[in-house]
Amino acid sequence: xxxxxxxxxxxxxxxxxxxxxxxxxxxxxxxxxxxxxxxxxxxxxxxxxxxxxxxxxxxxxxxxxxxxxxxxxxxxxxxxxxxxxxxxxxxxxxxxxxxxxxxxxxxxxxxxxx
Numbered sequence: 001x002x003x004x005x006x007x008x009x010x011x012x013x014x015x016x017x018x019x020x021x022x023x024x025x026x027x028x029x030x031x032x033x034x035x036x037x038x039x040x041x042x043x044x045x046x047x048x049x050x051x052x053x054x055x056x057x058x059x060x061x062x063x064x065x066x067x068x069x070x071x072x073x074x075x076x077x078x079x080x081x082x083x084x085x086x087x088x089x090x091x092x093x094x095x096x097x098x099x100x101x102x103x104x105x106x107x108x109x110x111x112x113x114x
Contacts, residue, residue: 005062006039015071016042016056017063019083028082033067033091035077045078049094 004018015035022028036042039056046054063071070091071079079091 003061004056005059006042006056007062007068009068013037014039014042015063015068017061017067018046018054018056019061020051020054022082030080031067031083032078032080033063033071035071 004016006014006016008014013035014037015033016039018032018034019029020032022030032046034042034045036045043054043056071077074091074093076093076095078094080094081089081091
């Protein structure tokens with residue numbers, strides 16, 4: 001079950017924050033922050049990354065001012081970090097999470113790459 005929320009910025013765009021299960025083998029939960037034109041577009045950006053069952057119901061956990069600042073200053077507009085009480089961890093770009101989820105390359109002798 002994901003928890004999250006959103007806030008509307010003065011220019012009309014939104015910042016959506018979701019706490020989701022970590023898609024990497026490490027497990028746990030991650031806090032995803034997305035900047036987009038509207039809420040639907042923010043969720044579409046996450047779904048396009050393979051997080052298919054992402055929904056925003058309610059506004060129970062809106063993004064904090066620090067989260068809004070972090071995502072607005074990131075060129076991709078999509079960042080994450082593990083959802084712990086330890087806030088000393090820095091924000092990561094989405095590429096870092098996708099890299100963690102990849103399996104190790106096969107060492108078979110076929111050499112075929114698809």
